[in-house]
Amino acid sequence: MLKRVALATAIAVALATFGRAEAYDGLVEKKTFTLPSYTTVGGQTIKDVKIGWESYGTLNADRSNAILITHFFSGTSHAAGKYKASDAAPGYWDAIIGPGKPLDTDKYFILASDTLVNLNAKDPNVVTTGPASIEPGKNEPYGTRFPIVTIRDFVNVQKALVESLGISRLAAVTGASMGALQAYEWASSYPSMVGKVIPVIASAEADGWLIAWLDVWAAPIRLDPNWNNGDYYGKAEPVAGLAASLAVVTLHAQHWTWANGATLGRKWAVDGKDPAGCLVECKFAIEAALANAGKARAATSDANHFLYLIKANQLFVAGGGSLAEGLKKIDAPVLLITSDDDQVFPTDAVNQTAQLIKADGTPLDHVKIRGGRGHLDGVVAISQAGERIAEFLARK
């Protein structure tokens, strides 16, 4: 594994010679971490586990400057920079990652990894292991033979990656939404390995309300006859169900400020085609926009991975026991970043998490952002919290 560290460092240094703006925000390389064997929290062993990762900045001599970024439900390890100069957009948190930015690559070695059962199984820049992966020793994907995995499993595989880089303690762990669940889990289950934690737009458990909504997200896939109880590899895939599920996610992560804006609202999907004109094909613009978003996202996603992610999120309570006990185990100072417009993790749930973390004296700062995009503000409006992140990380 030291070879990999050396390589990463060499690449980072080499890239740094292109100048600051091009260094980490310019070109990023996807790397693959392999675990020959991993045994899940549920006791099942998966062979040849691979996850993708990328990094920005340079690991220092005593390997004390690493910050781990954990990704959201539909996200990937591509948190910053571009793979090629011609990429349409950089990674999702590029606004806060780079030289002189809040997650300052002049100071920190920023590390981002794909989870197990990553949604974007067909994205060539994603490396993950899940139901769509070929089962070792068989000539076909696992399908639903793949074991149920949990947020703790995601964290355990990340921990192996982190340790393979010779890092015994992370300066910080941060992530948005499902990424925040992983951050809470890191801080609760491996407190000696986490210096600080920055959970963004999430509470620290899936409560009944979230469990139910996640089931609503999953329902369209299950209704698509092509899903066929998860047995669809090499056959017609449940694209319609997956697209409908992704349309629900897209809407739920949004806010009425966006939906009712000038470009959507009550506008028709097609000029001259009144939504009153027919039952299904005559649509409003927002219906078409969500359907198109769902379809586009379905093209790189896998339906079983979606369902496995739903299950992992539903099963989540930080620390794996009661929420109060799990949050008591967190010792690292917490910077909690949320939005009161969030429709996925309501303010009441977020506040309960904050109270439980603070209950035993753990320091917690709570920063609110608001960008008119609801839950999605944790990704697209994260720079609103930039100064507070920089200040929090600089604090002794």
Next chain:
Amino acid sequence: MLKRVALATAIAVALATFGRAEAYDGLVEKKTFTLPSYTTVGGQTIKDVKIGWESYGTLNADRSNAILITHFFSGTSHAAGKYKASDAAPGYWDAIIGPGKPLDTDKYFILASDTLVNLNAKDPNVVTTGPASIEPGKNEPYGTRFPIVTIRDFVNVQKALVESLGISRLAAVTGASMGALQAYEWASSYPSMVGKVIPVIASAEADGWLIAWLDVWAAPIRLDPNWNNGDYYGKAEPVAGLAASLAVVTLHAQHWTWANGATLGRKWAVDGKDPAGCLVECKFAIEAALANAGKARAATSDANHFLYLIKANQLFVAGGGSLAEGLKKIDAPVLLITSDDDQVFPTDAVNQTAQLIKADGTPLDHVKIRGGRGHLDGVVAISQAGERIAEFLARK
């Protein structure tokens, strides 16, 4: 039509002899109103339109004491009382309808009617006309040949019913959710016929946000192969899709206070069957509860009626033009009853409606209720607004 009035009055008087408690809260009779022909706002003619209705209280000599109750998306005209003494529960707003109650049947003639395309097409106590109705002159249901109908169409058919009873002006119109949409429409489109209006848990248009969520409600039906583009009568019906759609509605109408309560929360559906044990069949209690609710509601519902209702709601703007113009036409004093916990009609949208109604001087009182059930509070916690309703109706 006078014959029907006489009959209704006779029944009411006859029932009144049983004593107050038994009069309207005791036994209610479903009646049927028939329009030989109705032409929709969209210009299509439907023959032999039938809707059910019921009433509580007695129409006075000058027919000035009628209050119309318009029902919600999944509701019916059964607003109060029981059909038989052995009925498990009375109508949905029984808490505020009856002798001495806020909608006082000692003073008012309370009238409630089923809408066109009522969801509960298979409920023997519902009379409605929609895609599941036999098309006159054909030997089969309309299916998607049934014309698109709007909230204004619902109101126009109600208006014919009201006029058939010799009523030229309603003392008030009130309804919850989709019932409130009808109340707004009455007050905007027929201002001279509406004395007062009490919209409950709704704003006066479907904005982009609501249009999109209604599409999420409908998606499961469209994904069920048995839906077959609406052509399923006499064949296997899209029960799974309809049940999944109704599960979404059930959740959306609720609140996290309910979902996270002692009986649901993170409880397992089946003792000893850990949700971590398998992908689909190992459920949390709240998932099973919603699935069961969806299934139960699907048994009396029709999938095409569901989709036609979705369309009617999506198309709604009070008055049929811009929201501001539609609300300007409302002259009747308004008692607006909403809940800040409502997840279907958010407070921002409700407040916009209130502002626009008041903009030209129309008196508006805004009462907030809160019963821990979100949108559903408009049905189950309506008695919280009881005194304000009584006071509003008594006001000169």
